[in-house]
Amino acid sequence: MQTPQAIPVPVPVLRLPRGPDGFSRGFAPGGRRALLRPEAPVAQKGPGQDSLESQEQQARAALRERYLRSLLAMVGHPVSFTLHEGVHVTAHFGATDLDVANFYVSQLQTPIGVQAEALLRCSDIISYTFKL
Protein backbone atom coordinates (compact mmCIF):
# COMPACT_ATOMS: atom_id res chain seq x y z
CA MET A 1 0.00 0.00 0.00
CA GLN A 2 1.41 3.37 -0.99
CA THR A 3 1.71 5.93 1.82
CA PRO A 4 -0.65 8.82 1.04
CA GLN A 5 1.12 12.09 0.43
CA ALA A 6 1.27 14.83 3.04
CA ILE A 7 -1.76 14.14 5.20
CA PRO A 8 -1.47 16.94 7.72
CA VAL A 9 -0.66 15.49 11.12
CA PRO A 10 -2.33 17.20 14.06
CA VAL A 11 0.20 18.95 16.31
CA PRO A 12 0.78 16.61 19.27
CA VAL A 13 -0.06 17.92 22.72
CA LEU A 14 1.35 16.89 26.09
CA ARG A 15 -2.09 16.93 27.68
CA LEU A 16 -5.30 18.95 27.69
CA PRO A 17 -5.66 22.12 29.77
CA ARG A 18 -6.72 21.33 33.32
CA GLY A 19 -10.25 22.34 34.14
CA PRO A 20 -11.88 23.42 37.41
CA ASP A 21 -11.64 20.83 40.19
CA GLY A 22 -15.41 20.96 40.71
CA PHE A 23 -15.37 21.47 44.46
CA SER A 24 -13.38 24.59 45.23
CA ARG A 25 -12.96 28.06 43.77
CA GLY A 26 -9.26 27.39 43.15
CA PHE A 27 -6.39 29.83 43.72
CA ALA A 28 -4.56 26.96 45.43
CA PRO A 29 -1.73 27.99 47.74
CA GLY A 30 0.65 25.67 45.86
CA GLY A 31 0.27 27.54 42.57
CA ARG A 32 2.98 29.34 40.57
CA ARG A 33 2.37 32.55 42.50
CA ALA A 34 2.49 31.17 46.04
CA LEU A 35 5.23 33.69 46.91
CA LEU A 36 2.91 36.61 46.19
CA ARG A 37 0.40 35.62 48.83
CA PRO A 38 0.48 37.74 51.97
CA GLU A 39 1.86 35.87 55.01
CA ALA A 40 -0.92 36.94 57.34
CA PRO A 41 -4.48 35.98 56.40
CA VAL A 42 -6.36 38.84 54.81
CA ALA A 43 -9.75 37.97 56.35
CA GLN A 44 -10.93 38.99 59.82
CA LYS A 45 -9.93 35.67 61.41
CA GLY A 46 -6.82 35.55 63.59
CA PRO A 47 -4.16 32.85 63.16
CA GLY A 48 -5.47 30.85 66.14
CA GLN A 49 -8.96 30.51 64.70
CA ASP A 50 -7.52 29.57 61.35
CA SER A 51 -5.81 26.43 62.67
CA LEU A 52 -8.90 25.50 64.69
CA GLU A 53 -10.91 25.55 61.50
CA SER A 54 -8.37 23.48 59.64
CA GLN A 55 -8.27 20.99 62.54
CA GLU A 56 -12.04 20.71 62.38
CA GLN A 57 -11.87 20.23 58.63
CA GLN A 58 -9.28 17.47 59.03
CA ALA A 59 -11.44 15.77 61.64
CA ARG A 60 -14.45 15.95 59.36
CA ALA A 61 -12.47 14.49 56.49
CA ALA A 62 -11.21 11.61 58.65
CA LEU A 63 -14.70 10.81 59.92
CA ARG A 64 -16.12 10.93 56.42
CA GLU A 65 -13.45 8.56 55.17
CA ARG A 66 -14.18 6.13 58.03
CA TYR A 67 -17.88 6.21 57.26
CA LEU A 68 -17.34 5.53 53.57
CA ARG A 69 -15.04 2.62 54.43
CA SER A 70 -17.70 1.24 56.76
CA LEU A 71 -20.16 1.25 53.88
CA LEU A 72 -17.65 -0.64 51.75
CA ALA A 73 -17.17 -3.21 54.51
CA MET A 74 -20.95 -3.80 54.70
CA VAL A 75 -21.31 -4.91 51.08
CA GLY A 76 -22.77 -8.43 50.90
CA HIS A 77 -23.21 -8.73 54.65
CA PRO A 78 -26.56 -9.14 56.40
CA VAL A 79 -27.58 -5.88 58.05
CA SER A 80 -30.42 -5.28 60.47
CA PHE A 81 -32.24 -1.98 60.12
CA THR A 82 -34.34 -0.22 62.75
CA LEU A 83 -37.05 1.75 61.00
CA HIS A 84 -39.79 4.01 62.31
CA GLU A 85 -42.74 2.69 64.30
CA GLY A 86 -40.52 0.06 65.94
CA VAL A 87 -40.11 -1.91 62.69
CA HIS A 88 -37.02 -4.09 62.33
CA VAL A 89 -35.92 -5.62 59.03
CA THR A 90 -32.86 -7.47 57.89
CA ALA A 91 -31.34 -7.59 54.43
CA HIS A 92 -28.11 -8.09 52.51
CA PHE A 93 -26.51 -4.75 51.92
CA GLY A 94 -25.74 -3.83 48.30
CA ALA A 95 -24.86 -0.15 47.98
CA THR A 96 -25.91 3.44 48.69
CA ASP A 97 -26.24 6.29 46.22
CA LEU A 98 -23.89 9.30 46.13
CA ASP A 99 -25.76 11.34 48.77
CA VAL A 100 -26.47 8.28 50.95
CA ALA A 101 -30.17 8.94 50.45
CA ASN A 102 -31.09 5.37 49.49
CA PHE A 103 -29.81 1.94 50.51
CA TYR A 104 -29.95 -0.72 47.84
CA VAL A 105 -30.52 -4.10 49.51
CA SER A 106 -31.41 -7.66 48.54
CA GLN A 107 -33.31 -10.45 50.34
CA LEU A 108 -35.14 -7.92 52.49
CA GLN A 109 -37.01 -9.75 55.26
CA THR A 110 -40.18 -7.76 55.94
CA PRO A 111 -43.20 -8.60 58.17
CA ILE A 112 -45.14 -9.36 55.01
CA GLY A 113 -42.55 -11.47 53.24
CA VAL A 114 -39.12 -11.45 51.62
CA GLN A 115 -38.33 -8.92 48.90
CA ALA A 116 -35.66 -10.04 46.46
CA GLU A 117 -34.46 -6.49 45.74
CA ALA A 118 -35.44 -3.28 47.50
CA LEU A 119 -34.49 0.33 48.06
CA LEU A 120 -34.65 1.63 51.58
CA ARG A 121 -35.01 5.37 52.00
CA CYS A 122 -32.41 6.76 54.35
CA SER A 123 -35.00 9.04 55.88
CA ASP A 124 -36.96 5.95 56.96
CA ILE A 125 -33.96 4.38 58.71
CA ILE A 126 -33.21 5.26 62.30
CA SER A 127 -30.20 2.98 62.72
CA TYR A 128 -28.54 -0.10 61.28
CA THR A 129 -26.06 -2.63 62.60
CA PHE A 130 -24.01 -5.42 61.14
CA LYS A 131 -21.29 -7.82 62.25
CA LEU A 132 -17.88 -7.46 60.66
Added chain:
Amino acid sequence: MAMRQTPLTCSGHTRPVVDLAFSGITPYGYFLISACKDGKPMLRQGDTGDWIGTFLGHKGAVWGATLNKDATKAATAAADFTAKVWDAVSGDELMTLAHKHIVKSVDFTQDSNYLLTGGQDKLLRIYDLNKPEAEPKEISGHTSGIKKALWCSEDKQILSADDKTVRLWDHATMTEVKSLNFNMSVSSMEYIPEGEILVITYGRSIAFHSAVSLEPIKSFEAPATINSASLHPEKEFLVAGGEDFKLYKYDYNSGEELESYKGHFGPIHCVRFSPDGELYASGSEDGTLRLWQTVVGKTYGLWKCVLPEEDSGELAKPKMGFPETTEEELEEIASENSDSIYSSTPEVKA
Protein backbone atom coordinates in the same frame (compact mmCIF):
# COMPACT_ATOMS: atom_id res chain seq x y z
CA MET B 1 5.61 17.17 7.27
CA ALA B 2 2.44 19.24 7.14
CA MET B 3 0.97 19.95 10.54
CA ARG B 4 -2.65 20.61 11.39
CA GLN B 5 -3.67 23.06 14.12
CA THR B 6 -4.65 21.37 17.39
CA PRO B 7 -6.71 23.84 19.42
CA LEU B 8 -6.65 23.39 23.18
CA THR B 9 -10.16 23.49 24.58
CA CYS B 10 -10.61 24.98 28.04
CA SER B 11 -13.85 23.79 29.57
CA GLY B 12 -15.45 24.82 32.84
CA HIS B 13 -17.91 27.51 31.89
CA THR B 14 -21.53 26.46 31.57
CA ARG B 15 -22.81 29.35 29.47
CA PRO B 16 -21.46 31.49 26.60
CA VAL B 17 -18.06 33.11 27.03
CA VAL B 18 -18.51 36.76 26.08
CA ASP B 19 -15.20 38.41 26.88
CA LEU B 20 -11.60 37.48 27.58
CA ALA B 21 -8.42 39.35 28.38
CA PHE B 22 -4.74 38.53 28.84
CA SER B 23 -2.47 40.11 31.42
CA GLY B 24 0.98 41.40 30.58
CA ILE B 25 3.99 39.11 30.81
CA THR B 26 4.85 38.62 34.48
CA PRO B 27 7.70 36.70 36.15
CA TYR B 28 5.17 33.86 36.53
CA GLY B 29 4.15 33.82 32.88
CA TYR B 30 0.98 35.47 31.63
CA PHE B 31 -2.62 34.95 32.60
CA LEU B 32 -6.04 34.88 31.00
CA ILE B 33 -9.42 35.87 32.43
CA SER B 34 -12.73 34.89 30.84
CA ALA B 35 -16.12 36.54 31.35
CA CYS B 36 -19.12 34.25 31.12
CA LYS B 37 -22.88 34.52 31.23
CA ASP B 38 -22.84 31.98 34.07
CA GLY B 39 -21.63 34.79 36.34
CA LYS B 40 -18.39 33.00 37.27
CA PRO B 41 -15.34 34.56 35.61
CA MET B 42 -12.29 32.29 35.59
CA LEU B 43 -8.57 32.89 35.78
CA ARG B 44 -6.30 30.61 33.76
CA GLN B 45 -2.61 30.24 33.11
CA GLY B 46 -2.19 31.98 29.76
CA ASP B 47 0.22 29.63 28.00
CA THR B 48 -1.46 26.35 28.98
CA GLY B 49 -5.09 27.24 29.62
CA ASP B 50 -4.91 25.49 33.01
CA TRP B 51 -7.62 26.71 35.36
CA ILE B 52 -6.28 28.60 38.36
CA GLY B 53 -9.45 29.80 40.05
CA THR B 54 -12.98 31.16 39.72
CA PHE B 55 -14.01 34.58 41.01
CA LEU B 56 -17.20 33.97 42.95
CA GLY B 57 -19.53 36.79 43.93
CA HIS B 58 -21.42 38.19 40.95
CA LYS B 59 -25.15 37.60 40.88
CA GLY B 60 -25.63 37.96 37.15
CA ALA B 61 -23.98 37.38 33.78
CA VAL B 62 -20.45 38.78 33.61
CA TRP B 63 -20.10 40.85 30.45
CA GLY B 64 -16.57 42.14 30.75
CA ALA B 65 -13.37 41.07 32.46
CA THR B 66 -9.85 42.36 32.57
CA LEU B 67 -6.53 41.86 34.38
CA ASN B 68 -4.03 44.49 35.33
CA LYS B 69 -0.58 44.34 33.76
CA ASP B 70 1.09 42.12 36.40
CA ALA B 71 -2.04 40.00 36.91
CA THR B 72 -2.29 40.86 40.59
CA LYS B 73 -5.74 42.38 40.19
CA ALA B 74 -8.78 41.49 38.13
CA ALA B 75 -11.89 43.52 37.37
CA THR B 76 -15.25 42.30 36.12
CA ALA B 77 -18.40 43.99 34.79
CA ALA B 78 -21.74 42.29 35.30
CA ALA B 79 -25.46 42.32 34.70
CA ASP B 80 -26.03 42.66 38.45
CA PHE B 81 -25.31 46.40 38.03
CA THR B 82 -21.90 46.12 39.66
CA ALA B 83 -18.27 46.09 38.67
CA LYS B 84 -15.98 44.19 41.02
CA VAL B 85 -12.26 44.38 41.66
CA TRP B 86 -10.56 41.16 42.77
CA ASP B 87 -7.22 40.05 44.15
CA ALA B 88 -6.08 37.81 41.29
CA VAL B 89 -3.62 35.89 43.48
CA SER B 90 -6.02 34.86 46.25
CA GLY B 91 -9.31 35.15 44.37
CA ASP B 92 -10.79 37.40 47.06
CA GLU B 93 -13.20 40.18 46.20
CA LEU B 94 -11.62 43.56 47.00
CA MET B 95 -14.30 46.05 45.93
CA THR B 96 -17.85 46.18 44.66
CA LEU B 97 -18.65 49.29 42.64
CA ALA B 98 -22.39 49.93 42.32
CA HIS B 99 -23.78 51.21 39.03
CA LYS B 100 -27.26 52.13 37.86
CA HIS B 101 -27.51 49.60 35.06
CA ILE B 102 -25.73 46.60 33.49
CA VAL B 103 -21.96 47.18 33.38
CA LYS B 104 -20.31 46.00 30.17
CA SER B 105 -16.66 47.03 30.22
CA VAL B 106 -13.82 47.51 32.70
CA ASP B 107 -10.21 48.61 32.16
CA PHE B 108 -7.27 49.31 34.52
CA THR B 109 -4.76 52.11 33.95
CA GLN B 110 -1.13 51.01 33.49
CA ASP B 111 -0.36 51.71 37.15
CA SER B 112 -3.56 49.94 38.33
CA ASN B 113 -4.58 53.04 40.28
CA TYR B 114 -7.74 53.78 38.32
CA LEU B 115 -10.54 51.68 36.88
CA LEU B 116 -12.64 52.80 33.91
CA THR B 117 -16.15 51.36 33.60
CA GLY B 118 -18.86 51.68 31.00
CA GLY B 119 -22.26 50.15 30.55
CA GLN B 120 -25.93 50.45 29.74
CA ASP B 121 -26.37 53.62 31.77
CA LYS B 122 -24.39 55.38 28.99
CA LEU B 123 -21.88 56.88 31.45
CA LEU B 124 -18.14 56.39 31.63
CA ARG B 125 -16.94 56.19 35.21
CA ILE B 126 -13.43 56.54 36.57
CA TYR B 127 -12.82 55.03 40.01
CA ASP B 128 -9.77 55.84 42.12
CA LEU B 129 -8.91 52.39 43.47
CA ASN B 130 -6.94 53.90 46.33
CA LYS B 131 -10.09 55.71 47.49
CA PRO B 132 -12.88 53.17 46.96
CA GLU B 133 -15.39 55.12 49.06
CA ALA B 134 -15.03 58.26 46.94
CA GLU B 135 -17.55 58.92 44.18
CA PRO B 136 -16.27 58.13 40.70
CA LYS B 137 -15.73 60.82 38.08
CA GLU B 138 -18.44 60.55 35.41
CA ILE B 139 -18.28 61.36 31.70
CA SER B 140 -21.58 61.60 29.84
CA GLY B 141 -22.23 62.02 26.14
CA HIS B 142 -23.01 58.59 24.76
CA THR B 143 -26.56 58.25 23.48
CA SER B 144 -26.69 54.46 23.63
CA GLY B 145 -25.27 51.81 25.96
CA ILE B 146 -21.47 51.66 26.13
CA LYS B 147 -20.06 48.33 24.93
CA LYS B 148 -16.36 48.92 25.48
CA ALA B 149 -14.30 51.53 27.31
CA LEU B 150 -10.49 51.59 27.15
CA TRP B 151 -7.66 53.77 28.39
CA CYS B 152 -5.28 54.91 25.65
CA SER B 153 -2.31 57.19 24.97
CA GLU B 154 -0.64 56.28 28.27
CA ASP B 155 -3.94 56.69 30.14
CA LYS B 156 -4.22 60.33 29.06
CA GLN B 157 -7.20 59.57 26.85
CA ILE B 158 -10.22 57.29 26.86
CA LEU B 159 -11.76 55.39 23.94
CA SER B 160 -15.34 54.25 24.21
CA ALA B 161 -17.67 52.45 21.83
CA ASP B 162 -21.43 52.34 21.89
CA ASP B 163 -23.73 50.85 19.29
CA LYS B 164 -22.92 53.19 16.40
CA THR B 165 -20.11 55.49 17.57
CA VAL B 166 -16.55 55.35 18.81
CA ARG B 167 -15.53 58.38 20.88
CA LEU B 168 -12.19 59.69 22.07
CA TRP B 169 -12.12 61.63 25.34
CA ASP B 170 -9.44 63.59 27.12
CA HIS B 171 -8.94 62.25 30.66
CA ALA B 172 -7.88 65.52 32.30
CA THR B 173 -10.67 67.70 30.93
CA MET B 174 -13.26 64.87 30.71
CA THR B 175 -14.41 66.21 27.35
CA GLU B 176 -14.92 64.62 23.96
CA VAL B 177 -12.06 65.14 21.54
CA LYS B 178 -13.26 63.25 18.47
CA SER B 179 -15.84 60.72 17.37
CA LEU B 180 -16.43 58.22 14.59
CA ASN B 181 -19.85 57.25 13.28
CA PHE B 182 -20.79 53.89 11.86
CA ASN B 183 -23.95 52.84 10.08
CA MET B 184 -23.58 49.32 11.43
CA SER B 185 -23.38 48.12 15.01
CA VAL B 186 -19.83 48.15 16.42
CA SER B 187 -19.18 44.66 17.78
CA SER B 188 -15.74 45.06 19.32
CA MET B 189 -12.78 47.33 19.90
CA GLU B 190 -9.13 46.57 20.75
CA TYR B 191 -6.39 49.06 21.53
CA ILE B 192 -2.72 48.38 20.67
CA PRO B 193 -0.48 50.78 22.63
CA GLU B 194 2.63 50.17 20.51
CA GLY B 195 1.78 52.07 17.39
CA GLU B 196 -1.45 53.56 18.83
CA ILE B 197 -3.69 51.37 16.71
CA LEU B 198 -7.39 50.83 17.27
CA VAL B 199 -9.03 47.65 15.91
CA ILE B 200 -12.78 48.02 15.37
CA THR B 201 -15.17 45.37 14.06
CA TYR B 202 -18.59 46.04 12.60
CA GLY B 203 -20.65 43.87 10.26
CA ARG B 204 -18.15 41.85 8.22
CA SER B 205 -15.52 44.58 8.45
CA ILE B 206 -12.32 44.61 10.47
CA ALA B 207 -11.10 48.20 10.54
CA PHE B 208 -7.83 49.73 11.80
CA HIS B 209 -7.75 53.35 12.93
CA SER B 210 -5.21 55.59 14.57
CA ALA B 211 -6.03 55.71 18.29
CA VAL B 212 -4.75 59.28 18.43
CA SER B 213 -6.62 60.85 15.52
CA LEU B 214 -9.24 58.15 14.84
CA GLU B 215 -8.25 58.41 11.16
CA PRO B 216 -8.73 55.15 9.24
CA ILE B 217 -5.58 53.18 8.36
CA LYS B 218 -7.02 50.18 6.54
CA SER B 219 -9.87 47.67 6.68
CA PHE B 220 -10.61 44.10 5.57
CA GLU B 221 -13.82 42.28 4.80
CA ALA B 222 -14.40 38.81 6.23
CA PRO B 223 -16.68 36.10 4.77
CA ALA B 224 -19.08 36.39 7.73
CA THR B 225 -20.23 38.83 10.43
CA ILE B 226 -17.28 39.37 12.76
CA ASN B 227 -17.76 39.79 16.50
CA SER B 228 -14.15 40.30 17.54
CA ALA B 229 -10.67 40.73 16.09
CA SER B 230 -7.16 41.01 17.48
CA LEU B 231 -3.90 42.28 16.05
CA HIS B 232 -0.65 40.38 16.67
CA PRO B 233 1.85 42.31 18.90
CA GLU B 234 4.34 42.42 16.02
CA LYS B 235 1.55 43.47 13.66
CA GLU B 236 2.19 40.63 11.23
CA PHE B 237 -1.17 38.91 11.60
CA LEU B 238 -4.64 39.51 12.79
CA VAL B 239 -7.25 36.99 13.86
CA ALA B 240 -11.00 37.40 13.77
CA GLY B 241 -14.03 35.32 14.64
CA GLY B 242 -17.76 35.73 14.41
CA GLU B 243 -21.11 34.30 13.52
CA ASP B 244 -19.98 31.45 11.24
CA PHE B 245 -18.14 29.75 14.18
CA LYS B 246 -14.81 30.00 12.33
CA LEU B 247 -11.59 31.76 13.18
CA TYR B 248 -9.84 33.63 10.40
CA LYS B 249 -6.16 34.56 10.27
CA TYR B 250 -5.07 37.35 7.94
CA ASP B 251 -1.74 38.85 6.95
CA TYR B 252 -1.99 42.40 8.34
CA ASN B 253 0.15 43.94 5.60
CA SER B 254 -1.44 42.37 2.56
CA GLY B 255 -4.91 41.55 3.88
CA GLU B 256 -4.57 38.02 2.51
CA GLU B 257 -6.57 35.35 4.31
CA LEU B 258 -3.91 32.89 5.51
CA GLU B 259 -5.89 30.27 7.44
CA SER B 260 -9.33 29.58 8.75
CA TYR B 261 -10.22 27.14 11.50
CA LYS B 262 -13.39 25.35 12.42
CA GLY B 263 -13.71 24.04 15.94
CA HIS B 264 -16.19 26.03 17.94
CA PHE B 265 -19.80 24.90 18.10
CA GLY B 266 -21.23 28.36 18.33
CA PRO B 267 -20.56 31.98 17.31
CA ILE B 268 -17.23 33.36 18.49
CA HIS B 269 -17.68 36.34 20.79
CA CYS B 270 -14.09 37.32 21.56
CA VAL B 271 -10.57 36.70 20.24
CA ARG B 272 -7.31 37.95 21.69
CA PHE B 273 -3.64 37.40 20.99
CA SER B 274 -1.44 36.54 23.97
CA PRO B 275 1.06 39.24 24.98
CA ASP B 276 3.95 37.27 23.43
CA GLY B 277 1.95 36.62 20.24
CA GLU B 278 2.60 32.86 20.37
CA LEU B 279 -1.05 31.93 20.71
CA TYR B 280 -4.52 33.43 20.53
CA ALA B 281 -7.59 32.60 22.57
CA SER B 282 -11.21 32.55 21.39
CA GLY B 283 -14.36 32.54 23.51
CA SER B 284 -17.62 31.24 22.12
CA GLU B 285 -21.35 30.87 22.60
CA ASP B 286 -20.58 27.14 23.06
CA GLY B 287 -19.19 27.92 26.54
CA THR B 288 -15.58 27.06 25.75
CA LEU B 289 -12.32 28.93 25.33
CA ARG B 290 -9.92 27.59 22.77
CA LEU B 291 -6.22 28.32 22.48
CA TRP B 292 -4.72 28.32 18.99
CA GLN B 293 -1.07 28.39 17.92
CA THR B 294 0.08 31.35 15.87
CA VAL B 295 2.81 29.23 14.29
CA VAL B 296 1.29 25.77 13.87
CA GLY B 297 3.67 23.01 14.86
CA LYS B 298 5.91 25.07 17.11
CA THR B 299 6.74 23.62 20.52
CA TYR B 300 5.10 25.97 23.03
CA GLY B 301 2.99 25.54 26.12
CA LEU B 302 1.20 22.22 25.84
CA TRP B 303 1.94 21.84 22.14
CA LYS B 304 4.92 19.55 21.66
CA CYS B 305 6.19 19.14 18.15
CA VAL B 306 8.24 16.00 17.62
CA LEU B 307 10.42 15.78 14.50
CA PRO B 308 10.46 12.44 12.61
CA GLU B 309 14.09 11.62 13.62
CA GLU B 310 13.43 12.37 17.28
CA ASP B 311 10.22 10.41 17.32
CA SER B 312 11.05 6.85 18.42
CA GLY B 313 7.45 5.95 17.75
CA GLU B 314 6.44 6.94 21.27
CA LEU B 315 3.68 9.30 20.23
CA ALA B 316 2.16 6.67 17.97
CA LYS B 317 2.10 4.01 20.70
CA PRO B 318 -0.87 3.90 23.01
CA LYS B 319 0.43 5.34 26.24
CA MET B 320 -2.55 4.64 28.47
CA GLY B 321 -2.83 1.16 29.97
CA PHE B 322 0.53 -0.10 28.74
CA PRO B 323 3.03 1.57 31.03
CA GLU B 324 5.18 -1.53 31.53
CA THR B 325 4.98 -2.86 27.98
CA THR B 326 8.23 -2.78 26.09
CA GLU B 327 8.57 -2.35 22.39
CA GLU B 328 9.17 -6.09 21.83
CA GLU B 329 6.17 -7.11 23.89
CA LEU B 330 3.94 -4.84 21.83
CA GLU B 331 5.18 -6.41 18.64
CA GLU B 332 4.57 -9.88 20.05
CA ILE B 333 1.02 -9.01 20.98
CA ALA B 334 0.46 -7.61 17.53
CA SER B 335 1.71 -10.75 15.80
CA GLU B 336 -0.28 -13.11 18.04
CA ASN B 337 -3.50 -11.34 17.28
CA SER B 338 -2.75 -10.49 13.71
CA ASP B 339 -4.44 -11.71 10.62
CA SER B 340 -2.59 -13.11 7.67
CA ILE B 341 -2.81 -9.65 6.12
CA TYR B 342 -0.26 -8.36 8.59
CA SER B 343 2.12 -11.32 8.63
CA SER B 344 5.63 -10.74 7.42
CA THR B 345 5.81 -13.89 5.30
CA PRO B 346 4.54 -13.13 1.82
CA GLU B 347 1.73 -15.33 0.70
CA VAL B 348 1.86 -17.00 -2.63
CA LYS B 349 -1.22 -16.18 -4.61
CA ALA B 350 -2.55 -18.65 -7.08
